[in-house]
Amino acid sequence: MTYPEGYTAAVVGAASGIGRAVAERLARAGVRVACLDRHDPAEVAAGIGGGAVAQALDITDAAACERTIGGLWTRFGKLDALVNCAGVVGRTNIISEDVDHDDFETVVRINLTGALFLSQPALRRMRETGYGRILHVASIAGKEGNAGMAAYSASKAGLIGLVKVMGKEYAESGVTVNALSPAVIRTPMVAALPDAQVKYMTDKIPMKRCGELDEAAAMIGWIVSPECGFTTGFTFDMTGGRAVY
Ligand SMILES: NC(=O)c1ccc[n+]([C@@H]2O[C@H](COP(=O)([O-])OP(=O)(O)OC[C@H]3O[C@@H](n4cnc5c(N)ncnc54)[C@H](O)[C@@H]3O)[C@@H](O)[C@H]2O)c1
Structure with a gap:
């Protein structure tokens, strides 16, 4: 994947898992990356090099989101x-x-409200410049509902709805807003789940395996590139065949 000279990206949740893999992949492709996370992502940023910067951010704090996105713009x-x-x-x-x-x-405060707090300062500025790519990681749980995971499933369903609205509202502005809906990806978050919960999720995947971090990072990298220009408000599937709509 190639990006225009001077392309910039903020990756939130960059201290671990999918966010870390995305930050590393974008940096390898020459993108100037800001690594943001409530757990200080300095180590990740230092590891990926390429002028990557790191900042602690809790996305449930609206004022901090405004300050951080504004600061990156500067x-x-x-x-x-x-x-x-x-x-x-x-x-x-x-x-x-x-x-x-x-x-x-x-x-809900982290997975849904935090996504709103984070998007607002970016949307405002991207609309003014006439270009932007926003991608929120939702989940198959938001589409299908995973039994035993009411809060998670409801928050991700809400996030998918939020992305649909933002996609339509900003469709003429050069800004796209999309979501990615993975099934199980092999990350620390998955490793921390009870075995029974992981089996419940992978049993439903026709490919009968977890997705890999590289697969998630590659897809996200393309969605936030200029090449992905005619899709907005959409939830991309990444479920090994579980969701086919
Ligand atoms: N791993 C999977 O199988 C899978 C499947 C579907 C969806 N997802 C979604 O993908 C995303 C990444 O998951 P992951 O598996 O990489 O998890 P992870 O736990 O490895 O990483 C999540 C990161 O988010 C950060 N974070 C949590 N709350 C925050 C807050 N309030 N402000 C800022 N940062 C915060 C954490 O510090 C952590 O670094 C999550 O939204 C998750 O729901 C994951």
């Missing part, structure tokens, strides 16, 4: 792409009648 002169890989699973293996209210609100 530093880079623009921001071509925003990739949001920040997310949490919350408590799992719990049927809806037993869902803990605090846990539900925490998961």
Whole structure:
């Protein structure tokens, strides 16, 4: 994948998993990358080189999102792409009648409200410059609903809806807003889930395997490139054949 000279991207959730893989891949392709995460992503940024910068950011803090995106604009002169890989699973293996209210609100606050807080300062500035690529990582759980994962599934379904709205609202501005809906990708987040939950998810995948980090990073890298110009508001599939719509 090639990008125009001076292409810039902010990757949120860059300290781990899919976000880290995306940051590394974009940097290898010559993109100037800002690594953002609530856990200081300095080590990741230092590892990928290429002028990558790192900053701690909690996306549930709207003022911090505004300051951080604004600061990157000043530093880079623009921001071509925003990739949001920040997310949490919350408590799992719990049927809806037993869902803990605090846990539900925490998961929604990060996976859905945080995506709004993060998008707003980027959308405003990208609209003014007439170009932008925003990609939020949702989940197959948001399309299908995973039993025992009410908060996670609901938050990702909400995120898919938010992306549809933003895609339509900014369709004439040069800014695209899309989502990616993976099934199980082999990351630390998956490693932390109970075996029964992982088996429940991979059993439903026709390819009968997890997706790989490189596969996710490659797809995201293309979605946030100038080449992916005629698709917006869409949720790209990455499920080994589980979702075919
Ligand atoms: N791994 C999978 O199989 C899979 C499948 C479908 C969807 N997803 C989604 O992909 C995204 C990345 O998942 P992953 O597996 O790489 O997880 P991960 O836990 O490895 O990485 C998630 C990152 O998000 C960061 N983060 C969490 N809350 C944050 C906040 N409030 N502000 C800023 N950063 C925050 C974490 O610090 C972490 O570095 C998540 O949204 C997840 O829901 C993952």
